[in-house]
Amino acid sequence: MDNILAFGAASSQAGRVDALFVMIAVIGGFFFFLTQGLLIYFAVKYRRRQPDRDNETPAITGSPLLEFLWILIPSIVVVVIFYYGWRVYTDQRIPVAGATEVHVNARQWLYEVKYPDGRTAINEIRVPAGKSVKFILSASDVLHGFYLPDFRVKMDMIPGRVTTLWVQPDRPGSYQIFCTVYCGTGHSNMLARLIVMPQGEYGEWVEHAGREGGEGAEREPLAARGERILKSAGCLNCHAVDGKEKIGPNLRGLYGSKVPLEGGTIVTGDEEYLRESIVDPGAKVVKGYPNVMPTFKASIPPEDVKAVVEYLKTLK
Amino acid sequence: MTGIGQPETEGNGRGYLAERGWRSWAFTLDHKRVGAMYLWTTIFFFLVGGVFALLLRLELLSPQAKYFGNHAYNVFFTLHGSMMIFLFIIPAIPSGLGNFFIPLQLGARDVAFPRLNIASYWVFAAGFLVVIGSLVAPMDTGWTFYTPYSAKSAAAVTTLSLGIFLLGMSSILTGLNFIVTIHKLRAPGMTWHRMPLFLWSMYATSIIQVIATPVVGVTFLLLAAERVFGVGFFDPSKGGDPVLFQHFFWFYSHPVVYVMILPAMGIVSEVIPVFSRKPIFGYKAIAYSSMAIALGGFLVWGHHMFTSGMSPLANAIFSLMTFFVAVPTAVKVFNWTATLYRGSITFEAPMLYALTFIFLFIVGGLTGPFLGALATNVQLHDTYFVVAHFHYTMMGGTVMGFFAGLHYWFPKMTGRMLNEKVARAAWALIFVGFNVTFFTMFIVGVRGMPRRYAEYLPKFQLENVISTAGSAVLALGILVMCWNLLQGLRKGAPASANPWRALSLEWRAASPPATENFDEVPVVTEWPYGYGTPKA
Numbered sequence: 016m017d018n019i020l021a022f023g024a025a026s027s028q029a030g031r032v033d034a035l036f037v038m039i040a041v042i043g044g045f046f047f048f049l050t051q052g053l054l055i056y057f058a059v060k061y062r063r064r065q066p067d068r069d070n071e072t073p074a075i076t077g078s079p080l081l082e083f084l085w086i087l088i089p090s091i092v093v094v095v096i097f098y099y100g101w102r103v104y105t106d107q108r109i110p111v112a113g114a115t116e117v118h119v120n121a122r123q124w125l126y127e128v129k130y131p132d133g134r135t136a137i138n139e140i141r142v143p144a145g146k147s148v149k150f151i152l153s154a155s156d157v158l159h160g161f162y163l164p165d166f167r168v169k170m171d172m173i174p175g176r177v178t179t180l181w182v183q184p185d186r187p188g189s190y191q192i193f194c195t196v197y198c199g200t201g202h203s204n205m206l207a208r209l210i211v212m213p214q215g216e217y218g219e220w221v222e223h224a225g226r227e228g229g230e231g232a233e234r235e236p237l238a239a240r241g242e243r244i245l246k247s248a249g250c251l252n253c254h255a256v257d258g259k260e261k262i263g264p265n266l267r268g269l270y271g272s273k274v275p276l277e278g279g280t281i282v283t284g285d286e287e288y289l290r291e292s293i294v295d296p297g298a299k300v301v302k303g304y305p306n307v308m309p310t311f312k313a314s315i316p317p318e319d320v321k322a323v324v325e326y327l328k329t330l331k
Numbered sequence: 332m333t334g335i336g337q338p339e340t341e342g343n344g345r346g347y348l349a350e351r352g353w354r355s356w357a358f359t360l361d362h363k364r365v366g367a368m369y370l371w372t373t374i375f376f377f378l379v380g381g382v383f384a385l386l387l388r389l390e391l392l393s394p395q396a397k398y399f400g401n402h403a404y405n406v407f408f409t410l411h412g413s414m415m416i417f418l419f420i421i422p423a424i425p426s427g428l429g430n431f432f433i434p435l436q437l438g439a440r441d442v443a444f445p446r447l448n449i450a451s452y453w454v455f456a457a458g459f460l461v462v463i464g465s466l467v468a469p470m471d472t473g474w475t476f477y478t479p480y481s482a483k484s485a486a487a488v489t490t491l492s493l494g495i496f497l498l499g500m501s502s503i504l505t506g507l508n509f510i511v512t513i514h515k516l517r518a519p520g521m522t523w524h525r526m527p528l529f530l531w532s533m534y535a536t537s538i539i540q541v542i543a544t545p546v547v548g549v550t551f552l553l554l555a556a557e558r559v560f561g562v563g564f565f566d567p568s569k570g571g572d573p574v575l576f577q578h579f580f581w582f583y584s585h586p587v588v589y590v591m592i593l594p595a596m597g598i599v600s601e602v603i604p605v606f607s608r609k610p611i612f613g614y615k616a617i618a619y620s621s622m623a624i625a626l627g628g629f630l631v632w633g634h635h636m637f638t639s640g641m642s643p644l645a646n647a648i649f650s651l652m653t654f655f656v657a658v659p660t661a662v663k664v665f666n667w668t669a670t671l672y673r674g675s676i677t678f679e680a681p682m683l684y685a686l687t688f689i690f691l692f693i694v695g696g697l698t699g700p701f702l703g704a705l706a707t708n709v710q711l712h713d714t715y716f717v718v719a720h721f722h723y724t725m726m727g728g729t730v731m732g733f734f735a736g737l738h739y740w741f742p743k744m745t746g747r748m749l750n751e752k753v754a755r756a757a758w759a760l761i762f763v764g765f766n767v768t769f770f771t772m773f774i775v776g777v778r779g780m781p782r783r784y785a786e787y788l789p790k791f792q793l794e795n796v797i798s799t800a801g802s803a804v805l806a807l808g809i810l811v812m813c814w815n816l817l818q819g820l821r822k823g824a825p826a827s828a829n830p831w832r833a834l835s836l837e838w839r840a841a842s843p844p845a846t847e848n849f850d851e852v853p854v855v856t857e858w859p860y861g862y863g864t865p866k867a
């Protein structure tokens with residue numbers, strides 16, 4: 016289904032979005048020709064024939080059967096469209112295990128890119144082909160957007176929150192990234208590129224270019240920094256990272272698990288949950304634990320919270 | 332024709348227009364004068380907003396922001412959007428034509444609270460003066476005012492939000508007035524099911540205005556508080572949530588799209604039977620679908636936020652609800668089309684605009700499912716596809732409905748006829764110009780061009796040039812139309828009381844109607860759609 020629309024899909028997911036697009040276009044096209052056709056046909060056929068006398072017009076005032084049908088049929092059609100739209104969407108949003116992770120932080124008017132091993136870049140993201148990529152998105156000033164037209168996906172980037180987006184780049188190439196959420200004067204210049212490299216080339220790039228040169232390449236991997244911060248911030252007074260239990264829950268294996276909360280809901284331990292647990296621990300209290308964890312909002316800057324979250328993710 | 336006598340009351344001179352002097356307008360208690368004042372004001376802002384639109388289109392001729400620069404472009408689309416929405420399309424039909432024709436169609440002498448009515452005009456005027464005042468530091472946030480940008484922007488956001496707060500107050504007052512008027516002042520014999528469909532749609536609209544507008548009022552006050560006192564409702568660094576603003580904003584602004592479209596649908600439901608000489612098809616279906624849209628419209632605001640990090644479950648629910656709200660809208664289109672069947676159709680300007688409404692609204696409506704379905708929404712959201720979609724519904728729909736209403740009721744409002752030839756020429760220019768301008772936006776949107784872009788990639792230039800050319804034709808059409816309306820006002824041929832041979836009550840009053848509308852309160856014995864040849 017790739018390439019079904021003139022502008023070329025860059026992944027199989029995108030092909031599915033295109034297929035959905037075509038499906039809606041076909042259904043819509045049918046109703047378009049039906050309704051416009053009747054509209055124009057009636058308008059022409061039943062135009063007044065003599066300039067000064069009306070045609071005989073019947074006193075038709077309605078038809079319960081027709082009303083029933085034209086409520087029923089569109090209802091069925093929209094449910095079908097809804098269903099496929101939802102299916103394709105959920106498949107896009109399902110977390111993919113083992114995805115390459117890239118942190119992207121937006122600020123007026125550029126994208127700061129950070130890889131888990133500490134490499135950084137601006138407005139350019141490099142990933143290997145054939146492997147899922149997970150973008151971990153944040154923003155430091157106002158709302159921004161992260162739109163990959165060739166992949167048919169986008170996600171808002173929100174200050175104070177983490178959002179995520181998955182893609183599966185099948186084909187090497189250089190793809191456009193647009194900011195889609197209005198962010199001020201430079202909004203339309205906030206462009207970046209996603210460069211999908213063949214596996215081998217990517218490995219080489221990581222070895223050389225990616226480590227040297229690069230804008231102020233930071234050597235310490237995020238997770239290592241996170242571990243350092245976690246140890247110095249006193250988290251281990253209340254949390255264990257090995258088998259034991261302290262006042263708070265054990266943090267090993269938390270990432271990706273289902274966490275039961277006070278009040279009965281169950282949430283997934285994703286990046287956003289981990290981040291929130293550190294900066295606003297009272298917002299979601301784990302079932303069976305006291306709500307005593309202090310907030311670290313003021314003491315750990317957002318960048319470092321990200322590093323801690325990265326570290327927690329390594330505790331499998 | 333069934334025995335509805337039509338006392339073709341001779342136009343008694345200038346009717347409600349007889350009194351002169353500014354006081355007679357400023358302090359008037361006559362719903363017709365209040366309506367006329369709203370019409371003049373809103374049409375003025377439509378033209379100003381249109382000038383901004385043309386400036387946008389001019390800038391988009393080139394991929395670089397050559398003429399005005401990025402910041403000015405951003406200011407232009409903000410002013411264009413805010414004026415079109417808050418100063419034109421929300422008030423134009425309800426407060427303008429609605430004020431004029433609700434009492435007339437009800438067979439009433441005025442609205443229930445005439446003093447409140449003129450007060451709401453002056454609150455509205457205060458609102459637009461404050462909005463104009465905000466131009467000292469023009470806004471560049473888009474008409475959606477999303478935080479945190481709007482909370483940080485150096486522009487006069489606080490002033491503008493207070494202006495919009497006042498405009499909202501005025502909408503609420505007008506809405507309340509209409510609800511009470513429709514409940515209490517129906518002429519003897521006018522049961523709910525004998526009301527013209529325009530009244531049903533105005534009733535549904537008023538309900539939305541009264542329920543939803545307070546929310547946006549409060550939202551804008553919170554935004555002002557955030558800016559002035561540094562309260563952090565929407566500021567993450569103070570424990571607030573920027574997305575909360577979007578929820579508040581769309582909780583109002585989605586229902587409000589029905590405030591924009593329902594009144595136009597009401598006009599179309601009036602015009603189609605008159606010019607087809609057939610009873611409206613499916614009266615009850617049309618009337619109740621207005622109510623269904625008004626209520627269902629409150630449950631779908633999340634469809635503007637599918638990419639804002641809401642949970643997939645919430646997204647799914649909003650998507651499904653959105654699709655269901657589309658059904659009553661489709662029902663209306665089917666019923667109008669069926670009304671044409673076996674009619675005796677003539678194509679005067681009101682009918683041309685009403686048919687154009689249906690034609691363009693079908694395009695707008697059928698592009699909705701692309702945006703309602705989650706996966707395609709994620710692709711198309713915030714691209715030009717959305718810009719095309721809402722112009723097809725708002726301009727192709729509401730504005731065409733408004734033009735239909737202006738041409739249909741012009742003889743009643745002014746006592747004069749329009750030049751039909753010029754009206755048709757203007758219509759043709761508008762029809763062609765509109766489609767060239769906006770259809771190309773669907774294409775460039777699918778190709779990935781984001782909205783609110785002063786500069787764009789060179790690969791999108793062809794579509795943009797075509798669209799700008801179309802907007803010139805469209806603008807010319809609108810100018811010709813305005814010129815024709817002014818000419819008609821000054822020297823149009825005198826109109827009879829009922830030039831279109833319509834059956835609803837406003838046509839029993841003189842053209843233009845006298846101050847208290849009717850010499851004698853009419854008594855209603857049947858519904859207003861008894862057109863056509865009686866059964867043998």
Ligand code: HEM
Pocket residue numbers: 381384385387388408409411412413415416420472473474475718722725726730768782783784785802805
């Ligand atoms: C005269 C014909 C019109 C033209 C040529 C036109 C053109 C445009 C263009 C090019 C934009 C996109 C700006 C951008 O995203 O960069 C826009 C935005 C918009 N238009 Fe129009 N428009 C017209 C009439 C209308 C009407 C009648 C309405 C009334 C409902 C309207 C409401 C809006 C709104 C709400 C926006 C969004 C502004 C924003 O993004 O904040 N337009 N218009």
Ligand SMILES: [Cu+2]
Pocket residue numbers: 158159160194195196197198199201202203205
């Ligand atoms: Cu942006």
Ligand SMILES: [Cu+2]
Pocket residue numbers: 584585586588631632634635
């Ligand atoms: Cu909406």
